Amino acid sequence: MVASIGQPAPEFTVKAYDRTQDGKDTQFRDVSLSDFKGKWVCLFFYPLDFTFVCPTEIVAFNKALDEFDDRNCVVMTASTDSVYSHKGWCDSHDDLKKLRYLMLADTTHELSRKFGVLKDDAGIAYRGVFIIDPNGVIRWLAIHDLGVGRNVDEVIRVLDALQTDKLCPCNWKKGEKTIN
DSSP states (O other): OOOOTTSBOOOOEEEEEEEOTTSSOEEEEEEEGGGGTTSEEEEEEOSOSSOSSHHHHHHHHHHTHHHHHHTTEEEEEEESSOHHHHHHHHHHOTTGGGOOSEEEEOTTSHHHHHTTOEETTTTEEOEEEEEEOTTSBEEEEEEEOTTOOOOHHHHHHHHHHHHHTSBOOTTOOTTSOOBO
16 A cells, blocks of 8 residues: 555554753664554655755754644654664764754664655655544545655645645645635
């Protein structure tokens, strides 16, 4: 099964790198999607640690984390790197030392495959972002090529629209009228 709109998100359990709020203590732990039942989840995939575009996205999501928290939405990121690579990258990159959300390690490529973002010939993930509702259903997804970073404001805009549970016109923003 590959992830698709309106369907339950594929269940998973993977190792994750988890920095505490102060960024000093680290831990590796198992994380399952079911751990977040009752919350919105924003899961985004990126190609590789120690690259150029990826940290710009990871930092941008981190800077917007309070906005996601205000919307009862957990943010997690994933790549095919190991938890040790995630830790090494965060320890060596000033902006990533401040990371406040989970980095999933998809070393078996099973998670990337289930979500339909695996670039098989390279063993890495395309840039994919998935918004999963509190019942575990995928409500929105976007997958694109390796070289272009995402717009975090657009992800938040879509999350806001989904949370209205109403029809939202093109370019709709939170606080604007929905369609009846």
